[in-house]
Amino acid sequence: xFYSETKPFPESFLWGASTSAYQVEGAxxxxxxxxxxxxxxxxxxxxxxxxxxxxxxxxxxxxxxxKELGLKAYRFSISWSRVFPKGAGDVNPQGLQFYRxxxxxxxxxxxxxxxxxxxxxLPLALHEQGGWSLRSTIDAFEAYARLMFETFRGKxxxxxxxxxxxxxxxxPAAMYPGNVPSQNELxxxxxxxxxxxxxxxxxxxxxxxxxxxxxxxxIIAVYPKTSLPEDVIAADNWEVIRNWLYLDVAAKGYYxxxxxxxxxxxxxxxxxxxxxLELLAENTADFLGLNYYSTATVSAAKNDxxxxxxxxxxxxxxxxxxxxxxxEENDALxxxxxxxxxxxxxxxxxxxxxxxxxxxxxxxxENGIGGRExxxxxxxxxxxxxxxxxxxxxxxxxxxxxxxxxxMGYCPWAFMDLVSTHQGYQKRYGFVYVDRxxxxxxxxxxxxxxxxxxxxxxxxxxxxxxxxN
Ligand code: BGP
Numbered sequence: 001x002f003y004s005e006t007k008p009f010p011e012s013f014l015w016g017a018s019t020s021a022y023q024v025e026g027a028x029x030x031x032x033x034x035x036x037x038x039x040x041x042x043x044x045x046x047x048x049x050x051x052x053x054x055x056x057x058x059x060x061x062x063x064x065x066x067k068e069l070g071l072k073a074y075r076f077s078i079s080w081s082r083v084f085p086k087g088a089g090d091v092n093p094q095g096l097q098f099y100r101x102x103x104x105x106x107x108x109x110x111x112x113x114x115x116x117x118x119x120x121x122l123p124l125a126l127h128e129q130g131g132w133s134l135r136s137t138i139d140a141f142e143a144y145a146r147l148m149f150e151t152f153r154g155k156x157x158x159x160x161x162x163x164x165x166x167x168x169x170x171x172p173a174a175m176y177p178g179n180v181p182s183q184n185e186l187x188x189x190x191x192x193x194x195x196x197x198x199x200x201x202x203x204x205x206x207x208x209x210x211x212x213x214x215x216x217x218x219i220i221a222v223y224p225k226t227s228l229p230e231d232v233i234a235a236d237n238w239e240v241i242r243n244w245l246y247l248d249v250a251a252k253g254y255y256x257x258x259x260x261x262x263x264x265x266x267x268x269x270x271x272x273x274x275x276x277l278e279l280l281a282e283n284t285a286d287f288l289g290l291n292y293y294s295t296a297t298v299s300a301a302k303n304d305x306x307x308x309x310x311x312x313x314x315x316x317x318x319x320x321x322x323x324x325x326x327x328e329e330n331d332a333l334x335x336x337x338x339x340x341x342x343x344x345x346x347x348x349x350x351x352x353x354x355x356x357x358x359x360x361x362x363x364x365x366e367n368g369i370g371g372r373e374x375x376x377x378x379x380x381x382x383x384x385x386x387x388x389x390x391x392x393x394x395x396x397x398x399x400x401x402x403x404x405x406x407x408m409g410y411c412p413w414a415f416m417d418l419v420s421t422h423q424g425y426q427k428r429y430g431f432v433y434v435d436r437x438x439x440x441x442x443x444x445x446x447x448x449x450x451x452x453x454x455x456x457x458x459x460x461x462x463x464x465x466x467x468x469n
Contacts, residue, residue, distance in 0.1 A: 007402050009463040014112060014409025015455075016073030017066070017431065018366050020119035020163065022049045023418040025079065027056035032092035034085025036121035037131075040177040046424030046438060053418050053434045054444050059102050061446065065432055066415060067109040069452060070459035074111050075365055075411040076102075077119035077163065080144055087123030088140035096151065103155055113156050114363070114411065116216060117145055117200065119163035120175060120421075132189035133181070135273075138196045145200040149207040159204060159213040160289050160365060161197040165190065166217045166246045167315045174421050183268055191270035194249045194280060201283035215250040216289035216365045218315055219243050221349040223297045225328040230300035234325040237262070238298050241324070244357070251288060251358040253281035262324070287408060288358060291366035295346035297330040314422060316340040336369055338427055344392040351400040351407060361406045367393055368413035370420055370427035373449075381433040381449040390451065394458060394466055412455075416446065431455055 022028075022038040028050045029035065038049050055062055066074055081087060082095035106113045118141070126137050149159070169190045172180050181189070197215060204213050222239040224231035237258070245259035254277070255263075263269040294316045301307045303323040310327065313319035317339060318327035333341040347367065354362055369389040376382055390412060401407050416432040417425060425438050431452040436442035457465040 001403075003399075003402050006398065006467060009398060009401065011462070013407075013462070014073040014114070014363065014411070015071060015459040016075055016112075016114065016409055016411035017069070017071055017415035018075040018411040018413045019055070019415050019418055020077045020116065020121075021079035021082070022052070022119070022121040023420075024053045024055040024076075024414075024416065025082075026050060026052040026054045030056070031094035031098070032082075032085060033079065033095055034081040034087070034092075035124040036079065036081045037124055037127045037175060037177065038121045039124065043424065046422075046426070047419050047436075049419055051436075051441050053416055053436070054441070055416075056098065058444070058446075059098075060105055062416065062432075063102070063105045063109050063111070065446060065448070066106075066111055068456075069415075069431060070456050071111050071415075072459070073114050073158075073409055073411060074106055074415065075114040075116065075160070077116035077121075078148060079121055080118060081121065081123035081125075083147070084123065084140070084144055085125075087126035087137075088143060091147065096147075100151070103152060107155060112158065113152075114158040114160065114365070115148070115152070115156050116160040116163050116365075117141075117148060118161070120168065122175070132192045133185055135192060135195075138192050138199060141196040142199040142203060146203045146207065149204050149211075153208045153211075157211055158287075158363070159200075159211065160216040161200050161213065161250075162193055163216045163365075164218045164291060164315065165193050165197075165215065166242060168193075170242065171313065171315050183266070187263060187268040188270045191272065191276070195276060197250065198253075198279045198283040201285065202279070205283075212286040214285035214287040214289050214360075214363070215246065216291060217243070217246045217250075218292075218366075219247065219290040219350055219354060220292060220316075221295045221346050221353060223295060223330065225297055225299040228300070231298070234298050234300040238296065238318075238325045242296075247288065247354065247358065249280055250285045251360055253284045285360065287361040287363055288354060289363045289365035290350070290354060291413070292347050292350055292364060293367060294341045295330070295333075295343045295350070297328045298325040299328050301325050337371055338423065340370075342369070342389060344389075344396045347393050348396040348400045348403070351397070351405045352403055355400075355405040359406075361408045363408045364397065364410045366411065366413040368429050370423070370429045372426055373428045373433065375433070375435065375447065379447075381447055383449045383451045386449070386451040387454045390455070391458075391466055394463065398463060398466065
């Protein structure tokens with residue numbers, strides 16, 4: 001649909017940027033921090049998370065750059081094991097102080113903190129006891145969330161519960177170095193994470209009722225490969241299993257019936273205790289965060305032993321499931337150098353589908369493009385490909401606003417270069433370049449990329465500069 005005139009972004013729009021604790025902070029064992037599951041990763045060719053972008057020591061310089069960029073919001077996560085080194089029990093005062101200082105620095109710079117409680121970095125001590133397979137981890141999460149809500153009452157207005165719970169269930173390898181749980185166990189863990197989020201929502205309503213909270217799953221529109229009705233229904237099925245299972249619990253407070261039918265058919269429906277469904281029903285989200293990078297294209301399963309392909313996928317490279325769907329290439333779309341399909345219109349489609357289902361405000365908590373980059377001879381970093389990617393996506397977000405989607409804001413991934421989940425610093429995402437090598441920490445100097453200036457202009461003009469280029 002074409003509109004005769006482009007409407008501006010609202011004044012209150014949260015122009016933001018994202019990071020997560022373990023990918024950016026470093027200082028993995030300093031000032032009393034306990035290890036998380038991510039600290040077990042020791043890749044030979046890629047950076048681990050021990051130093052990362054050294055944000056822990058340089059956060060004031062980084063916040064000054066955020067202010068210069070013009071950010072209205074900064075979405076980051078708290079490292080649970082920096083605050084509770086063993087996940088539960090004793091609090092690490094220095095860990096808590098780091099987040100007090102960071103949040104105060106942001107507020108002094110006029111930047112709204114949007115804080116994720118848990119972004120892939122379960123405290124190792126909890127993991128070793130059984131992690132999300134145990135209901136005691138729900139109690140630990142609630143205690144952690146309560147402390148955060150009490151500590152930052154009146155300062156943080158937007159909380160996110162769990163980052164990409166659906167990715168942790170569908171692509172679990174990155175969360176469980178060396179030992180991926182069975183499908184049954186994963187879906188039991190999934191249920192426990194739903195309960196943990198609902199307990200956090202309940203706690204926030206008691207502690208700081210004016211503050212808003214929501215989930216941050218990875219949500220993408222799923223397309224049928226052809227107009228064959230069998231392909232269309234396969235796309236519907238996969239969209240329900242991958243997306244709506246997660247958002248229905250968070251937003252509506254119940255298991256999607258089709259997703260439940262799938263889980264029962266596969267023998268994966270979780271064990272529930274009395275009161276679980278009531279807890280979910282009574283504690284739903286105020287808004288929906290979503291991470292969007294790409295779309296998926298699928299065709300009907302043949303149930304012939306070959307539906308599961310390709311064998312290895314990541315969060316954006318779908319792997320088929322026997323008897324459910326086949327993953328397909330979308331030949332209409334170009335891909336990033338890491339193979340993720342680029343689909344700005346898919347962002348508009350995704351936002352419309354989400355808003356149509358839930359009628360809740362939506363915040364884009366991640367979206368961006370990763371690529372190999374280096375400092376040019378002129379000492380600058382020229383990332384025109386990121387400018388092209390982001391401006392195309394911003395324009396589609398604006399179209400979604402015109403479609404009447406209640407879009408609160410947009411936090412591209414990432415504010416600065418950080419360790420990617422699979423490719424270290426070979427895959428960079430930031431507006432700010434971090435001068436470090438893959439294994440060599442380098443100078444850690446921060447360099448504004450060309451996309452920094454472009455995003456600065458977009459924010460400054462409230463999106464008007466998007467019409468100019
Ligand atoms: C999301 C994660 C982020 C981030 C991003 C880019 O799934 O929430 O933590 O890593 O994807 O992914 P990658 O680092 O694999 O390129």
